[in-house]
Amino acid sequence: MIDRAQFLAKTFESKGIIQAEKQSACRVPKGFQGNQDQKALSFRMGNIVQEYKAQYQEKHPGRCSQYALVEEACSIPTDTVKRLITGKTRVTRPQLAKFCVGLKLSVEDADELFRMQGGCLNLSNDFDYIIYHALEDRDKIDDFLDDVREYTDVRISDGY
Numbered sequence: 001m002i003d004r005a006q007f008l009a010k011t012f013e014s015k016g017i018i019q020a021e022k023q024s025a026c027r028v029p030k031g032f033q034g035n036q037d038q039k040a041l042s043f044r045m046g047n048i049v050q051e052y053k054a055q056y057q058e059k060h061p062g063r064c065s066q067y068a069l070v071e072e073a074c075s076i077p078t079d080t081v082k083r084l085i086t087g088k089t090r091v092t093r094p095q096l097a098k099f100c101v102g103l104k105l106s107v108e109d110a111d112e113l114f115r116m117q118g119g120c121l122n123l124s125n126d127f128d129y130i131i132y133h134a135l136e137d138r139d140k141i142d143d144f145l146d147d148v149r150e151y152t153d154v155r156i157s158d159g160y
Contacts, residue, residue, distance in 0.1 A: 002133055002147045013124040016153045017093050041116035042087040045099065049085060052103050074102025075141050091117055093127075094156045097148075101134045102141040110135050127154050 052073075053066040067078040076084075076098055083089035084099075096117050100110035110131070111120050121128045130151060134144040148156045 001137070001139060001143050002130055002151065007126075007129070007151055010129070012126045012129065014122075015126045017127060036118050037116045038090055039087055041091055041096075041113060042085055044113060044116065045091070046085040048103065048105070048109075049081070070099070070103070073141065074098045075145065076102070093117060094148075094154060097127075097131045097134075098141065098144070098156070101131065101139060101144045104138050105135065107132060107135045127152050 049066050049070055053064065053069055056064065056069055065078070067081045070076060070081045071078045074081075076095060080089065080095070084091050084095065093114075096113055100113060105113075107121070114121050121132050123129050123132055127148065130144070130147050133139075134147065139147075145156060148154055
């Protein structure tokens, strides 16, 4: 979880989700042009989900739904997870944040996904700062959602 005093003492250049042209959400430093690649992002997310399922099955042999595992870990509904992975729905920054934090990705792996979504994590933005620290601290999804609600104006749902 975020250290309240440290967060409140920090001055952010931007807050929330910066809306770029064509309503593609991105978090970028001034003057940076995003490198969105939704197809590659969906494909990479699908690979990560398969890896996550394989790791889960090593510990818990038997059949399970990869989508149900992601729903439980990330608080993203199963039907939404399917649409994100198949590329039928554009991946938003809040969805990607929940995905990365819920599956406990490394900061480097998450940053790769955020770059494909529209811009790498930017610690001068309050929302990205919370994402970064949640990844670094390997926060639970509920703690991450609580921090986002408490410290930012970003609308992020529990998925239910």
